[in-house]
Amino acid sequence: MKRKLLFGERMLLGDETEPFNTVIPFRLRGSFQEENILKVLYELQEKHPWLKAVIKYDENKAPWFEVSKEKLIIPIRIVSREGEEDWQEESKKEWHTLFNPQKQPLMRLVWIKGELVSDILFVFHHCLCDGGSAMTLLHEFLQLLDNLSAKISLENPILGIQDVIPNEILTSRKQQFKAKVIGQFAKTVVQCIPIKTKTINRQKDYLIHWKLDKETTSELIFYCKEHKITVNTFLCATLLKAFEKVRKEKAFNKVSCPVDIRRFAPQIKDNHIFAFGLMIVVSLNKKIGFEENLKLMQKAVEKKTSKLNPYITMMVMESAHGVITKFTNLLKYGKSSNDCMFSNLGRIQIPYQYQNFSLENIFSPSVIGPLGNTTTMVTSTFRGEMDFSFMGSEGYLAHSDALAIREELIKMVKQQIESLAVL
Incomplete structure (x- = not known):
């Protein structure tokens, strides 16, 4: 199973040299075993195929999510819990830790382990999921952690833009023309904007x-x-x-x-x-x-909000893959x-x-x-x-x-x- 990354996902993925990570911290009171947490993560992967995906590149150097044929384990890093704010320091550490998306899953877990209380961090590469997806995964993780036999619905994954945009819009000549015109205008503007060669020192x-x-x-x-x-x-x-x-x-x-x-x-x-x-x-x-x-x-x-049109926006962006590097650099280097x-x-x-x-x-x-x-x-x-x-x-x-x-x-x-x- 595989699908090509959409424009926005490619923008978040970048060139794999700089981290772009989302961290979801939560606190549990109870006693847990690493073996059980690993089993829960495995079950999540079985329900959500993209948690088993890595990034592969085609002949045009375009990235794809591709479910690995090998068994990929979501990594767990365990640290001892010393205080109430350890999760903040570990969150900052995770911001700066690169994923290896061509060989490992785009999710990992940090277990700040205490005797009675543990803080756990879900860490995702931002190109994989948004906050809504992360909250769903957290809910399912907790259900399975409590009962490994809990029934979690199997995700029918999105395999491309055709699974998001209704066919009557995607195949409409009027909408295609509109997206093409807006996309061409946007590409022209992006190409004409000068780009600095030096980023602001973060x-x-x-x-x-x-x-x-x-x-x-x-x-x-x-x-x-x-x-x-x-x-x-x-x-x-x-x-x-x-x-x-x-x-x-x-x-x-x-x-x-x-x-x-x-x-x-x-x-x-x-x-x-x-x-x-x-x-x-x-x-x-x-x-x-x-x-x-x-x-x-x-x-x-x-x-x-009423004027937001996700379908035409996606169609426009999907027509602009040729300027993805220029657009990303505008965001990175722009004022x-x-x-x-x-x-x-x-x-x-x-x-x-x-x-x-x-x-x-x-x-x-x-x-x-x-x-x-x-x-x-x-x-x-x-x-x-x-x-x-x-x-x-x-x-x-x-x-x-x-x-x-x-x-x-x-x-x-x-x-x-x-x-x-x-x-």
């Missing part, structure tokens, strides 16, 4: 983690409902204000937000291992107040034009109590890669608590500024909640 990468307690999380959600906005919009607005307060004239007033393609392409199921994403950019209107901005931003988000990427996984609906152990925590994923500005914030909500991972690099955003942005964001959240209580 310097030291960092990870900042914090949580909002259950009460604050609940009040934040209530605030958003009262103002008829999404939590995502509220957090984007507070993040932009925090950047403005800390960075002043250096702030770009732009946050890019991934949008789950599954909302628009029902062919992509929850258990599909897939890494293609859509994106919108949001900004504040500096001439109006915060609450007015929330309403305006919500309308802007809804308008931009940053946004403050941050912000991703909200929302409420994680994975049970926390099992027969043989309990899932104490799921920490928000972290990701860092070589394609330009690394500043990223990811949030998720598990067991009623909103969790934040804020990652970046000194060369793009000083660690001291990132800490100040965190404090400003927390302060603004509390101020807005309190303002609602006064009314």
Whole structure:
């Protein structure tokens, strides 16, 4: 079984010389054996063929996912658990550890082993799967860890663009012409843009983690409902204000937000291992107040989201494989034009109590890669608590500024909640 990597996946894969890894940390209370964890990982591979895939190149040097004929074991690295924050140091270590995609699976596991409590990291090459796929794999891993006989549905893997785009669109001459025209224009623009030969010195990468307690999380959600906005919009607005307060004239007033393609392409199921994403950019209107901005931003988000067309976007991108290197270099060497990427996984609906152990925590994923500005914030909500991972690099955003942005964001959240209580 094999399939050619899509344009976006090729972009994330790169040339295999620089890591682009996603880390999903979670905390378990219970006792485990390495042999059992290996069995669980093997079962996951049996249910999801791409977990047994390596990267192969054809005669045109195009990469393919190809299920290996040899038995490939997902590697486990075990370290002793010394403290509550070991997972953060191990996460940063995993950011910088290359996969060997032509010989090994694009997933590995780190077990930070304690007597009663263990922290486990799922590590994926970002070209393999997105956050939604990772959460499905985590849920299945926990079910199998509790009961190896648990029934996990067999993935019917995506084998190409034809499995995502409806045939009536993919074969439509009108849509093909539209994609060709847009794609040709995009390729021409990419070819004409001059590229620097030197990247910005990223310097030291960092990870900042914090949580909002259950009460604050609940009040934040209530605030958003009262103002008829999404939590995502509220957090984007507070993040932009925090950047403005800390960075002043250096702030770009732009946050890019991934949008789950599954909302628009029902062919992509929850258990599909897939890494293609859509994106919108949001900004504040500096001439109006915060609450007015929330309403305006919500309308802007809804308008931009409604215009997203995953099918034509994919068709355009698939016509642009000839400029993949140039496009990747533009991202890598180009000047940053946004403050941050912000991703909200929302409420994680994975049970926390099992027969043989309990899932104490799921920490928000972290990701860092070589394609330009690394500043990223990811949030998720598990067991009623909103969790934040804020990652970046000194060369793009000083660690001291990132800490100040965190404090400003927390302060603004509390101020807005309190303002609602006064009314």
